[in-house]
Amino acid sequence: MTVTTWKAADVARYVIDNKDLFILDVRNEDAFEDWKIDGHKFEYLNIPYFELLDGVEAILPKIPTDKDVLVVCAKEGSSIMVAEMLSDAGRNVGYLAGGMKLWSTYLEPIKVGDLNGGGELYQFVRLGKGCLSYMAISDGEAAIIDAVRFTEVFTKFAEEKGVEIKHVFDTHLHADHISGGRHIAAATDATYYLPPKDAEEVVFDYTALEDGLTVQLGSSQIEVGALYSPGHTIGSTSFVIDEKYLLTGDILFIDSIGRPDLAGLAEDWVGDLRETLYKRYRELAEDLVVLPAHFMIIEELNEDGTVAKRLGDLFAENHGLNVEDEAVFRKMVTDGLPPQPNAYQEIRQVNMGKITPEDEEQTEMEIGPNRCAVR
Template identity: 50%
Template sequence: MSVRKMTAHEVTEKVLNKESLFILDVRNESDFNDWKIEGENFEYLNVPYFELLDGVTIIMDKIPTDKEILVVCAKEGSSILVAEMLSEEGLDVSYLSGGMKSWSEHLYKANVYEDDDIKVFQFVRVGKGCLSYMVVSDGEALIVDPSRFTTEYIEAAREEGATITHIVDSHLHADHISGGKELAEVTDANYYLMKSEGAVFNFNPLEDYEKIEFKHVELEVLAVKTPGHTPGSVSFFVNKKLLFSGDTIFVSGLGRPDLGNKVREWANDLYNTVYNKVSQIADDVIVLPAHYADFDTEMNEQGYIGDTLGNIRTRNEKMFTASRESFLNDVEKSASSVKPPNFEEIISINRGVEAADVERQQELEIGPNRCAVHHTD
């Protein structure tokens, strides 16, 4: 039997199509338990590579013969060797090209919304749970919360016959490196961020803007100050139809306010945001967050991560109806959950205080996102 390589794109297609796949993950148990490839119809076996150095005989009775098999490791080297051993035992098997590193970095583009004025695309970083967006209007493009893979947005804009002219970050991200500054440098676009987030490089402070307009089509992007996840978190209200909510509102939860070690203070800000600002927004507005927690439950029938604000209010009724004291107590309890790995260094890089080469950025970003304060049961 031959050993094939399977790309992150191909695995993503299997996730989207809800296909069956048996994954043999040969990373350490702690790494597997912390973060793995997730699919509704995926099955798993985790056996560390070092336990298979003498051969795969010890696991052959646990490997199905009637399912597609994928071997996964951190960078692909160990998975190739294990896949070859399984192949020698007569199994048809693949390995993940580039390992979990490639899974962490893969983006795919989904159509979100279109009318006479705008087209909106969502970029799903399925291995990290990160979401970013492109809004196109009459040959110009706005990028919301870009990842560091800047060529993805440049190529997507080119496919739409558009030039990237505006870039916004809803806050200083804690679980991944922002591509906002680099994308602005490459495209000469205007880059916007809240001054209160403390970035030390040049940008356009969102405090100075009630709305951002471009081209002769009036594309209203209203910066809604929504502190809580971070003091300078904002959401972007586009044409009163779409709310790019950053890490303030998720489909199944709210942004965690404990990453600055001011849990109660920031939780109080989050409460004010939910009850004084979000409450004023209509139920039929489509909420498009910067992260998701569970791909299968948060992806809607239209094929993107998002929902109407009315549905989110219903799904998370407790969070939207709690008293202030009950809300603060619940947030404090959830604040004990595991924080994003390396979040302090990532924030420093996004602030411009520290620098990191590509290899270091890859290392820092490995793992799941943990930006939600809590989700519905």
């Protein structure tokens, strides 16, 4: 039997297209429990590699023969060996090239919708990390919001679309992943914007992202407007694009709300968070489509793979938007927090420009699930 090499893009299509997949994950149990490849119709078997050194015969009855089987490990080496043993035992299997390390870095661009005058809005879905980045394009120009660190993905996409990147925004100083914003701006001679209240310690030049700032793409009528919305950080800023889409950064998610503690100031910022969610956002049109900077669970993906939902629907369905008692809200936000993101303090230092780790170290810093939300 043959062993098939799967790329991260292949697995992404199985996630987005809701296809069946059986994953044999040969990492240690704690690593698997903390973070795995999520899919709507995925089944899993977690058997640490060291338990299979003497052969795979004992697990063969647990491996289906009527669906695709993918072996996964941290960096691919162990999964290749296990896949070859399964192949020798007469099974058709594949392994994930680059393992979970590469899965963490993959971006899938998906069109969210059309903008006025022939413009388009794209969401870049980082399935292995839960990060969401955006590119609005119109009249030969592009604006990027919350880009992750893989700058070539965005610059190549812009080249393919025949547009020039003119504006690059970060909604806030990120703590769970390394931003590619200022590096994209440097590579394309675009303007890089960052909220000044989040930028007090940065060591690079930037343009202040202030409430009410509006940029226009080309000579079109597509407007990207900034809305100050603190709470996740003190500088957090949302965007309204083309009066259709609300990019909420890490303030509001589809299934939860943003956590206010990643700078160690949960008690100070929880009031800002409630003010944004319960007052500022309530003044906006409910038909705006919410596009967050992260998703937490696979169920937040729509059928086309996008993460998006009407603001009015979230007002009705999102528990974090329906806590009437302020004291209860405060307790929920400050007491019910998940573990801090992996290496979040160091990631903040990178995003301030204070340290510049090698690419391999940046990958290790970002490994693991997204933890920007209140549970």
